[in-house]
Amino acid sequence: MAGVASPFNLDAAPVSGPAARGTEDALTTLVALVHHDLEACNRVIVARMDSPVALIPQLAAHLVAAGGKRLRPLLTLAAARLCDYPRQDGLCQDGATRHVDLAACVEFIHTATLLHDDVVDESRLRRGLASANAVFGNKASVLVGDFLFARAFQLMVDDGSLKVLAILSKAAATIAEGEVLQLATQNDLSTTEARYLDVVKGKTAALFAAACQVGAVVADRPEREEAALAEYGMKLGIAFQLVDDALDYVADQATLGKTVGDDFREGKITLPVLVAFLAGNEREKAFWQRTIETLDQQDSDLDQAMRLISEHGAIDATLGRAKRFATEARNALMIFSDCPIRQALADVADYTVQRIR
Amino acid sequence: MAGVASPFNLDAAPVSGPAARGTEDALTTLVALVHHDLEACNRVIVARMDSPVALIPQLAAHLVAAGGKRLRPLLTLAAARLCDYPRQDGLCQDGATRHVDLAACVEFIHTATLLHDDVVDESRLRRGLASANAVFGNKASVLVGDFLFARAFQLMVDDGSLKVLAILSKAAATIAEGEVLQLATQNDLSTTEARYLDVVKGKTAALFAAACQVGAVVADRPEREEAALAEYGMKLGIAFQLVDDALDYVADQATLGKTVGDDFREGKITLPVLVAFLAGNEREKAFWQRTIETLDQQDSDLDQAMRLISEHGAIDATLGRAKRFATEARNALMIFSDCPIRQALADVADYTVQRIR
Numbered sequence: 232m233a234g235v236a237s238p239f240n241l242d243a244a245p246v247s248g249p250a251a252r253g254t255e256d257a258l259t260t261l262v263a264l265v266h267h268d269l270e271a272c273n274r275v276i277v278a279r280m281d282s283p284v285a286l287i288p289q290l291a292a293h294l295v296a297a298g299g300k301r302l303r304p305l306l307t308l309a310a311a312r313l314c315d316y317p318r319q320d321g322l323c324q325d326g327a328t329r330h331v332d333l334a335a336c337v338e339f340i341h342t343a344t345l346l347h348d349d350v351v352d353e354s355r356l357r358r359g360l361a362s363a364n365a366v367f368g369n370k371a372s373v374l375v376g377d378f379l380f381a382r383a384f385q386l387m388v389d390d391g392s393l394k395v396l397a398i399l400s401k402a403a404a405t406i407a408e409g410e411v412l413q414l415a416t417q418n419d420l421s422t423t424e425a426r427y428l429d430v431v432k433g434k435t436a437a438l439f440a441a442a443c444q445v446g447a448v449v450a451d452r453p454e455r456e457e458a459a460l461a462e463y464g465m466k467l468g469i470a471f472q473l474v475d476d477a478l479d480y481v482a483d484q485a486t487l488g489k490t491v492g493d494d495f496r497e498g499k500i501t502l503p504v505l506v507a508f509l510a511g512n513e514r515e516k517a518f519w520q521r522t523i524e525t526l527d528q529q530d531s532d533l534d535q536a537m538r539l540i541s542e543h544g545a546i547d548a549t550l551g552r553a554k555r556f557a558t559e560a561r562n563a564l565m566i567f568s569d570c571p572i573r574q575a576l577a578d579v580a581d582y583t584v585q586r587i588r
Numbered sequence: 589m590a591g592v593a594s595p596f597n598l599d600a601a602p603v604s605g606p607a608a609r610g611t612e613d614a615l616t617t618l619v620a621l622v623h624h625d626l627e628a629c630n631r632v633i634v635a636r637m638d639s640p641v642a643l644i645p646q647l648a649a650h651l652v653a654a655g656g657k658r659l660r661p662l663l664t665l666a667a668a669r670l671c672d673y674p675r676q677d678g679l680c681q682d683g684a685t686r687h688v689d690l691a692a693c694v695e696f697i698h699t700a701t702l703l704h705d706d707v708v709d710e711s712r713l714r715r716g717l718a719s720a721n722a723v724f725g726n727k728a729s730v731l732v733g734d735f736l737f738a739r740a741f742q743l744m745v746d747d748g749s750l751k752v753l754a755i756l757s758k759a760a761a762t763i764a765e766g767e768v769l770q771l772a773t774q775n776d777l778s779t780t781e782a783r784y785l786d787v788v789k790g791k792t793a794a795l796f797a798a799a800c801q802v803g804a805v806v807a808d809r810p811e812r813e814e815a816a817l818a819e820y821g822m823k824l825g826i827a828f829q830l831v832d833d834a835l836d837y838v839a840d841q842a843t844l845g846k847t848v849g850d851d852f853r854e855g856k857i858t859l860p861v862l863v864a865f866l867a868g869n870e871r872e873k874a875f876w877q878r879t880i881e882t883l884d885q886q887d888s889d890l891d892q893a894m895r896l897i898s899e900h901g902a903i904d905a906t907l908g909r910a911k912r913f914a915t916e917a918r919n920a921l922m923i924f925s926d927c928p929i930r931q932a933l934a935d936v937a938d939y940t941v942q943r944i945r
Binding site: 282283284285286287344347370371373374375377378380381382384385387388391393396397400401403404406407408410411412414415 | 639640641642643644701704727728730731732734735737738739741742744745748750753754757758760761763764765767768769771772
């Protein structure tokens with residue numbers, strides 16, 4: 232019987248096999264560098280998900296039990312450490328756990344959007360397991376998502392920084408805008424690549440950017456370093472989503488851990504589809520219009536879509552774009568002194584692209 | 589053809605006819621006393637609902653166009669005025685529009701929860717018109733709800749008071765807890781009246797309380813006045829919801845402006861049902877168990893439910909409770925000096941109960 236997949240659990244699922252070994256290590260290295268912080272963050276998550284309303288910790292327990300990579304909070308923790316928070320000289324006046332609390336807050340926002348995303352998409356699987364909404368129902372998913380979102384803001388209020396509140400409330404609004412824009416472009420093959428990138432920036436990269444920027448803010452670092460970390464997060468997030476969109480047309484379900492072809496079945500406009508559609512002949516264009524625009528799909532259509540995407544080099548094109556963004560992410564870090572954390576963050580940028588191969 | 593109902597539009601819909609005239613006037617009086625503020629609040633709502641993502645202002649335009657009583661922001665505005673904000677002596681240092689901005693913020697939170705509530709309940713009607721989710725789809729409703737929620741926090745951040753942020757983020761978490769608790773009690777006739785009241789406090793009264801309290805906070809009034817306004821809002825909110833729950837079993841669709849029997853069809857546990865169930869004989873208890881617990885309902889069952897509720901005096905019992913809470917709301921205001929605003933707020937408490945008759 233399928234268990235409940237964790238929204239914490241679907242990020243950066245490492246591809247198994249020797250080819251992926253080096254990239255998996257990039258994330259493992261980053262986790263090792265901040266693992267005390269990450270454990271503290273997990274404790275905050277468990278503590279702050281509690282509620283006298285039993286269904287909330289029940290659903291939360293499923294989420295937490297499944298573990299997961301926690302990529303976004305990891306970015307907050309690593310960004311703070313990169314900015315020398317908590318300070319090595321012991322001069323922090325604030326108990327030095329602000330990065331931990333705000334990392335938990337970032338994960339709450341992410342989890343809330345995932346819970347709502349699953350409802351919206353009517354996904355049945357997350358990482359090969361039943362999604363929360365499939366087990367607990369849409370109602371609980373929407374409402375527990377709302378709870379986590381509100382709880383994230385309570386954590387921020389406890390932290391007490393209006394600057395952090397401004398960054399994360401703006402990110403939350405941008406995420407929602409990105410998701411609505413995705414809805415508006417769905418089933419619309421006239422969507423431009425620029426518009427598709429707006430969706431990606433909104434629904435995914437904005438939170439990556441905010442998660443990184445917050446690390447610099449708690450360390451009270453100059454604007455320039457804040458901007459560099461925000462830039463790193465933004466580019467990393469775009470690369471991450473581009474690869475995710477490619478994976479939906481190449482991975483098998485066992486590897487990817489989510490239903491392959493989800494995007495196709497929903498008529499989502501992603502770069503692999505746009506590239507293949509624009510390069511296609513009349514007959515192929517008609518195929519895409521039937522399947523993506525009118526959602527009139529047969530059993531064999533996903534295979535045909537994957538074939539066309541492969542024939543037109545649309546996966547390579549998507550990964551090429553992703554690689555460029557990953558390089559820009561890496562470059563944004565170069566204003567910081569070389570150190571193991573900087574190296575690990577830079578390697579994670581490569582990892583997001585290489586996990587597909 | 590049905591238009592789109594406004595989530596702004598369902599509150600305190602006055603019952604037509606001479607019997608309701610006096611109570612309708614209570615709300616009209618309150619509106620008249622703060623109508624400049626309310627117009628300013630409407631402008632803030634329209635301005636801050638804007639987004640480069642066209643679907644958001646489109647959906648927003650439907651919400652805003654329908655108008656409505658705006659009971660919750662009205663409470664913020666009136667509470668601020670009761671606390672002499674903006675100060676009559678002109679000594680306010682802050683542009684004196686904080687109450688207006690925060691009233692808009694309260695309405696955003698309320699609208700977000702309504703949008704999610706409609707998705708959750710699969711309601712098709714709001715005030716006799718199609719609900720937003722019926723017209724725009726569940727996806728847009730969930731996501732625009734998320735956007736409004738995030739935008740509410742951006743408004744609070746712009747206001748800059750951590751105290752206000754604490755009050756409203758706590759209220760938002762409490763609302764979600766109340767909604768989840770309601771889900772947990774649904775179809776469960778062993779729910780106690782205390783537990784039902786916990787649901788009511790969470791899903792409805794918490795925001796009424798916060799909306800009122802915020803008015804005292806912007807005026808920088810002593811703790812005692814803050815607490816009194818929070819108490820007024822809490823008791824008013826409970827009375828309001830009790831009457832709403834009674835209306836679901838007495839009003840006809842034309843009067844109430846929403847589908848009568850919604851609660852019944854969903855197996856929601858409300859006070860009229862609890863009273864009738866507990867007072868019922870074996871045959872009646874079996875009826876409630878079949879219809880509410882297993883949702884095995886025939887066409888004639890709603891009529892039968894309304895008959896049983898009427899026979900056991902369950903509407904009167906519910907309204908009696910509501911009246912007690914309304915009186916407590918009124919009493920909470922008595923620490924303030926007598927003035928037209930205090931009088932109007934006190935009368936609104938009576939209005940919430942009398943609108944059913």
